[in-house]
Amino acid sequence: MSEVTTNEYTEDGKLVRKIRSFVRREGRLTKGQESAMNECWPTMGIDYTPELLNWKEVFGNDNPVVLEIGFGMGASLVEMAKNAPEKNFLGIEVHSPGVGACLGTARDAGVTNLRVMCHDAVEVFEHMIPDSSLHTLQLFFPDPWHKARHHKRRIVKAEFAEMVRGKLQLETGIFHMATDWENYAEHMIEVMNVAPGFENIAEDGDYIARPDERPLTKFEARGHRLGHGVWDIKYKRTK
Numbered sequence: 001m002s003e004v005t006t007n008e009y010t011e012d013g014k015l016v017r018k019i020r021s022f023v024r025r026e027g028r029l030t031k032g033q034e035s036a037m038n039e040c041w042p043t044m045g046i047d048y049t050p051e052l053l054n055w056k057e058v059f060g061n062d063n064p065v066v067l068e069i070g071f072g073m074g075a076s077l078v079e080m081a082k083n084a085p086e087k088n089f090l091g092i093e094v095h096s097p098g099v100g101a102c103l104g105t106a107r108d109a110g111v112t113n114l115r116v117m118c119h120d121a122v123e124v125f126e127h128m129i130p131d132s133s134l135h136t137l138q139l140f141f142p143d144p145w146h147k148a149r150h151h152k153r154r155i156v157k158a159e160f161a162e163m164v165r166g167k168l169q170l171e172t173g174i175f176h177m178a179t180d181w182e183n184y185a186e187h188m189i190e191v192m193n194v195a196p197g198f199e200n201i202a203e204d205g206d207y208i209a210r211p212d213e214r215p216l217t218k219f220e221a222r223g224h225r226l227g228h229g230v231w232d233i234k235y236k237r238t239k
Contacts, residue, residue, distance in 0.1 A: 033100025040103040050127040064135035074102020081114040144181035161195035168237040185231035
């Protein structure tokens with residue numbers, strides 16, 4: 001498993017270094033997670049190979065594809081898949097215990113329209129996701145890297161936005177972000193407002209109310225009770 005990185009260049013385009021966008025949290029799988037990995041990976045897991053996926057072959061149908069980067073332990077992703085059988089879901093997560101937990105939850109819920117990967121999302125996008133093929137890209141509660149000196153590690157930046165744009169369907173593809181850090185929400189808006197080929201679909205201001213398709217997590221509900229905010233942001237690919 002490799003690390004999610006972004007590149008930093010000089011003004012003349014020379015690669016200076018790769019910047020990690022997450023902290024590796026490998027962890028040890030519980031017996032239940034390990035069992036779910038062994039049992040469910042043959043039908044729900046996708047191994048990394050530098051070849052484009054064929055969604056009809058992956059899911060057995062032509063339903064819209066929703067891809068989520070960094071699904072944590074997978075509870076909300078499984079709930080979304082269960083609530084929307086008319087869509088296909090692919091989750092990418094580098095934390096293997098989270099992948100195991102997600103597979104176990106999906107198995108217990110009888111979900112069949114979900115696939116998972118345990119790999120670097122940037123590599124997967126570069127080599128495996130067909131252009132203009134995604135209905136929705138979800139990025140929920142990414143690491144905020146809240147210290148100013150770490151802001152360069154945030155995954156939402158110009159080159160990431162361009163990568164996402166190329167994989168979303170033209171005119172209908174949606175990039176949905178959510179964060180509980182207001183500064184990161186502002187950063188997301190700042191990046192996306194100048195990213196070519198995107199339009200904020202909010203009707204009043206920059207943010208939208210939490211849409212029904214994004215489940216309210218226990219962590220988020222607790223935050224609401226404590227007066228903490230959560231910001232949902234949606235941009236549509238326009239060109």
